[in-house]
Amino acid sequence: xxxxxxxxxxxxxxxxxxxxxxxxxxxxxxxxxxxxxxxxxxxxxxxxxxxxxxxxxxxxxxxxxxxxxxxxxxxxxxxxxxxxxxxxxxxxxxxxxxxxxxxxxxxxxxxxxxxxxxxxxxxxxxxxxxxxxxxxxxxxxxxxxxxxxxxxxxxxxxxxxxxxxxxxxxxxxxxxxxxxxxxxxxxxxxxxxxxxxxxxxxxxxxxxxxxxxxxxxxxxxxxxxxxxxxxxxxxxxxxxxxxxxxxxxxxxxxxxxxxxxxxxxxxxxxxxxxxxxxxxxxxxxxxxxxxxxxxxxxxxxxxxxxxxxxxxxxxxxxxxxxxxxxxxxxxxxxxxxxxxxxxxxxxxxxxxxxxxxxxxxxxxxxxxxxxxxxxxxxxxxxxxxxxxxxxxxxxxxxxxxxxxxxxxxxxxxxxxxxxxxxxxxxxxxxxxxxxxxxxxxxxxxxxxxxxxxxxxxxxxxxxxxxxxxxxxxxxxxxxxxxxxxxxxxx
Amino acid sequence: xxxxxxxxxxxxxxxxxxxxxxxxxxxxxxxxxxxxxxxxxxxxxxxxxxxxxxxxxxxxxxxxxxxxxxxxxxxxxxxxxxxxxxxxxxxxxxxxxxxxxxxxxxxxxxxxxxxxxxxxxxxxxxxxxxxxxxxxxxxxxxxxxxxxxxxxxxxxxxxxxxxxxxxxxxxxxxxxxxxxxxxxxxxxxxxxxxxxxxxxxxxxxxxxxxxxxxxxxxxxxxxxxxxxxxxxxxxxxxxxxxxxxxxxxxxxxxxxxxxxxxxxxxxxxxxxxxxxxxxxxxxxxxxxxxxxxxxxxxxxxxxxxxxxxxxxxxxxxxxxxxxxxxxxxxxxxxxxxxxxxxxxxxxxxxxxxxxxxxxxxxxxxxxxxxxxxxxxxxxxxxxxxxxxxxxxxxxxxxxxxxxxxxxxxxxxxxxxxxxxxxxxxxxxxxxxxxxxxxxxxxxxxxxxxxxxxxxxxxxxxxxxxxxxxxxxxxxxxxxxxxxxx
Numbered sequence: 010x011x012x013x014x015x016x017x018x019x020x021x022x023x024x025x026x027x028x029x030x031x032x033x034x035x036x037x038x039x040x041x042x043x044x045x046x047x048x049x050x051x052x053x054x055x056x057x058x059x060x061x062x063x064x065x066x067x068x069x070x071x072x073x074x075x076x077x078x079x080x081x082x083x084x085x086x087x088x089x090x091x092x093x094x095x096x097x098x099x100x101x102x103x104x105x106x107x108x109x110x111x112x113x114x115x116x117x118x119x120x121x122x123x124x125x126x127x128x129x130x131x132x133x134x135x136x137x138x139x140x141x142x143x144x145x146x147x148x149x150x151x152x153x154x155x156x157x158x159x160x161x162x163x164x165x166x167x168x169x170x171x172x173x174x175x176x177x178x179x180x181x182x183x184x185x186x187x188x189x190x191x192x193x194x195x196x197x198x199x200x201x202x203x204x205x206x207x208x209x210x211x212x213x214x215x216x217x218x219x220x221x222x223x224x225x226x227x228x229x230x231x232x233x234x235x236x237x238x239x240x241x242x243x244x245x246x247x248x249x250x251x252x253x254x255x256x257x258x259x260x261x262x263x264x265x266x267x268x269x270x271x272x273x274x275x276x277x278x279x280x281x282x283x284x285x286x287x288x289x290x291x292x293x294x295x296x297x298x299x300x301x302x303x304x305x306x307x308x309x310x311x312x313x314x315x316x317x318x319x320x321x322x323x324x325x326x327x328x329x330x331x332x333x334x335x336x337x338x339x340x341x342x343x344x345x346x347x348x349x350x351x352x353x354x355x356x357x358x359x360x361x362x363x364x365x366x367x368x369x370x371x372x373x374x375x376x377x378x379x380x381x382x383x384x385x386x387x388x389x390x391x392x393x394x395x396x397x398x399x400x401x402x403x404x405x406x407x408x409x410x411x412x413x414x415x416x417x418x419x420x421x422x423x424x425x426x427x428x429x430x431x432x433x434x435x436x437x438x439x440x441x442x443x444x445x446x447x448x449x450x451x452x453x454x455x456x457x458x459x460x461x462x463x464x465x466x467x468x469x470x471x472x473x474x475x476x477x478x479x480x481x482x483x484x485x486x487x488x489x490x491x492x493x494x495x496x497x498x499x
Numbered sequence: 500x501x502x503x504x505x506x507x508x509x510x511x512x513x514x515x516x517x518x519x520x521x522x523x524x525x526x527x528x529x530x531x532x533x534x535x536x537x538x539x540x541x542x543x544x545x546x547x548x549x550x551x552x553x554x555x556x557x558x559x560x561x562x563x564x565x566x567x568x569x570x571x572x573x574x575x576x577x578x579x580x581x582x583x584x585x586x587x588x589x590x591x592x593x594x595x596x597x598x599x600x601x602x603x604x605x606x607x608x609x610x611x612x613x614x615x616x617x618x619x620x621x622x623x624x625x626x627x628x629x630x631x632x633x634x635x636x637x638x639x640x641x642x643x644x645x646x647x648x649x650x651x652x653x654x655x656x657x658x659x660x661x662x663x664x665x666x667x668x669x670x671x672x673x674x675x676x677x678x679x680x681x682x683x684x685x686x687x688x689x690x691x692x693x694x695x696x697x698x699x700x701x702x703x704x705x706x707x708x709x710x711x712x713x714x715x716x717x718x719x720x721x722x723x724x725x726x727x728x729x730x731x732x733x734x735x736x737x738x739x740x741x742x743x744x745x746x747x748x749x750x751x752x753x754x755x756x757x758x759x760x761x762x763x764x765x766x767x768x769x770x771x772x773x774x775x776x777x778x779x780x781x782x783x784x785x786x787x788x789x790x791x792x793x794x795x796x797x798x799x800x801x802x803x804x805x806x807x808x809x810x811x812x813x814x815x816x817x818x819x820x821x822x823x824x825x826x827x828x829x830x831x832x833x834x835x836x837x838x839x840x841x842x843x844x845x846x847x848x849x850x851x852x853x854x855x856x857x858x859x860x861x862x863x864x865x866x867x868x869x870x871x872x873x874x875x876x877x878x879x880x881x882x883x884x885x886x887x888x889x890x891x892x893x894x895x896x897x898x899x900x901x902x903x904x905x906x907x908x909x910x911x912x913x914x915x916x917x918x919x920x921x922x923x924x925x926x927x928x929x930x931x932x933x934x935x936x937x938x939x940x941x942x943x944x945x946x947x948x949x950x951x952x953x954x955x956x957x958x959x960x961x962x963x964x965x966x967x968x969x970x971x972x973x974x975x976x977x978x979x980x981x982x983x984x
Contacts, residue, residue: 188899
């Protein structure tokens with residue numbers, strides 16, 4: 010029997026969480042070291058799984074299947090293909106860097122890391138799940154620790170409100186999809202939650218048209234789709250840095266990915282029927298998100314809304330149902346994950362030193378924290394879709410896909426690039442260049458080595474994917490082929 | 500009447516009841532013999548005796564493949580009854596653990612005796628196959644519970660609670676008895692399984708059958724605290740000694756469900772569509788009102804009372820879908836619910852002992868005072884909210900699946916919407932526990948051994964039900980099969 014690498018990846022975080030729980034609360038350093046060890050292991054294993062995926066063979070690999078509740082056809086089944094392999098790697102990276110930059114958390118780090126790692130298990134579980142029940146099981150596991158993480162460690166002003174709003178939004182989304190999933194289970198007549206079997210269930214067209222919106226929107230709430238995006242900026246801003254990174258970086262992809270896997274892949278006819286108007290919603294996401302980001306004065310809200318805008322591109326890519334659109338969306342999920350994790354890390358570092366996030370009050374941070382400034386600029390260029398960075402590899406195919414089917418939408422969406430450039434430039438100019446205000450001169454210090462390590466890793470990945478796209482594109486393409494086959498070769 | 504009553508099978512079948520009786524007498528005897536200061540061991544005796552009874556019954560009293568009518572038609576020895584009996588024994592064992600250090604109750608033999616008597620009644624309820632047996636069993640369950648609820652005679656709230664419970668109970672039980680008498684009058688039989696045939700051959704108008712069903716339903720609705728027969732629950736839970744409230748909300752409610760499922764499905768199979776609609780309406784009202792009113796509660800016992808009303812609503816969903824999956828999901832739901840709610844009330848008992856308050860605001864800073872207890876409360880509340888990997892998730896999934904399978908998607912949607920409301924108020928409690936601080940943050944928090952044992956067992960069980968669910972589900976499924984065939 011081959012090494013069950015995916016299960017090991019899924020269960021490392023939760024096992025680490027349990028170990029951390031048994032460390033006495035006051036031995037904070039041991040808690041941190043344990044957390045780092047778990048995160049490192051998870052990241053290395055996910056990288057190993059990513060790089061040892063056999064692209065020419067394609068399809069689901071590293072499959073494992075165990076009966077869970079055979080009488081209802083529930084099994085524990087995991088596997089990765091071209092679409093989720095990058096996301097597993099992304100989770101590993103964000104988890105590792107998240108632990109690095111959370112080193113300084115001093116209030117109950119034991120609870121913090123425990124909940125963070127439970128969350129990580131949920132995320133890994135959803136990405137690798139090939140069983141519909143299992144997908145929901147892990148999806149919910151990823152939702153509830155969020156509440157406690159934000160409520161306990163978040164920004165004092167809004168954390169209670171934002172944590173509750175976020176949790177309820179996501180829970181509503183997931184239970185709506187759950188009803189859809191149950192309908193699929195009974196309509197298929199197969200008596201199984203195995204998604205590989207459900208792919209071939211051949212649901213009637215009417216059924217798909219009725220239930221597709223339930224499933225798709227239920228999950229897309231977590232992907233931040235308009236008009237259900239409202240929880241996300243509030244949640245991101247209130248969350249502590251590592252949680253924002255996790256949230257915007259990984260959790261939003263969870264929603265998008267589940268909408269793809271359960272919505273589009275299991276009900277392709279429903280997707281063809283509904284996606285033409287969903288593309289309009291995603292257009293609102295892209296342009297409106299970018300516009301709101303531009304007028305914010307709070308650094309973290311800018312990034313929060315930029316996530317809404319960029320996730321709109323993912324939904325738009327899906328909605329084209331074309332090869333290039335899906336390819337771009339697949340890469341964008343990874344690229345945006347890394348990029349936004351980088352952004353939130355930077356915001357957190359600036360805030361920790363300045364104790365304010367009001368852009369007009371900041372300035373000159375390049376002088377005290379040069380690495381942070383460079384990292385932010387790299388992230389910013391990625392976000393604008395500059396060639397040489399991963400954002401280009403992702404966004405260009407999306408625009409190509411949209412152009413070929415809906416040229417005017419592509420034109421309108423392209424406005425967002427300009428707006429993005431404007432708010433990124435503004436932050437770079439106001440926060441990192443200019444003069445350091447007097448009030449900061451004495452107490453603002455450079456970030457720690459661990460922080461720098463996290464930033465270097467994140468920005469390095471953006472560049473590597475940008476200049477050497479072969480590290481990701483062929484892999485995602487193999488996954489896209491599979492989806493196109495389900496769609497009947499559109 | 501007891502033809503073949505001394506067949507050893509008949510004796511083995513009531514082994515749980517016999518052990519309860521023996522244990523009750525033992526506790527009573529010890530209470531007389533032991534000096535006052537050593538009566539602390541009574542709780543240990545009761546609890547370990549119940550665990551022993553559980554073990555013995557599992558080993559020797561299991562029913563066969565085919566259900567057997569025993570004791571002259573009074574009882575039906577089948578898997579439904581057996582599964583519920585095991586749940587009752589377990590709940591009683593845990594309640595005994597949690598009562599041990601409860602002031603004014605934990606050191607008194609009659610407390611445990613009453614609890615055992617009530618458990619005995621529940622066991623008989625779960626397997627009663629005759630209207631007379633059923634009525635006796637229900638009264639044997641209820642009367643000790645009335646006394647237990649009012650056990651703290653120096654506490655006005657407790658006596659009020661006992662009295663209120665008694666009045667409501669007596670009223671609904673009268674109505675139910677009237678229903679029973681109608682059933683007997685129309686069919687000339689008291690045996691549940693003969694009643695069904697009597698209805699089928701009698702050619703009675705549907706209004707008559709439905710009318711007597713409604714009267715019976717009043718009594719059962721009271722036991723499971725379904726809306727609109729729920730008014731007693733919050734007041735009684737609030738005033739009763741906390742371990743008793745836990746027992747009421749779990750074992751007693753589960754017993755009500757055992758009877759409800761059996762009578763509805765065995766006696767009225769031919770009007771299943773009609774009563775299905777009635778129960779669906781009850782379920783909707785119960786879930787919605789329970790959850791919505793819970794939102795406004797400031798006292799955790801009252802909040803848990805309303806939440807337990809709501810949970811009765813979820814469990815009813817499975818009965819509405821008169822199917823194997825439906826009844827199985829109800830039984831499965833109740834197993835997880837009993838374990839979870841026992842734990843929630845157990846924590847309230849522990850915390851109330853030390854902090855002296857049951858207000859939700861008193862839970863501020865709990866995670867700093869006692870991280871483990873806070874974690875236990877988190878497990879219990881998230882399981883009630885239906886979050887994995889705890890038991891509450893998979894059982895909710897099962898009842899919603901049953902509703903969808905029966906074509907009642909609207910009911911599943913009502914259920915999931917309610918689950919959202921539920922999540923909200925459970926999270927509010929967790930907010931107090933984890934987020935807020937109190938002046939007593941650094942005071943140590945004693946958790947005595949019985950509580951530690953009980954809470955550890957329960958939290959492990961909750962996680963076990965939520966992750967390794969196949970054995971539990973197959974037990975529930977076997978139980979369902981016993982009454983559906």
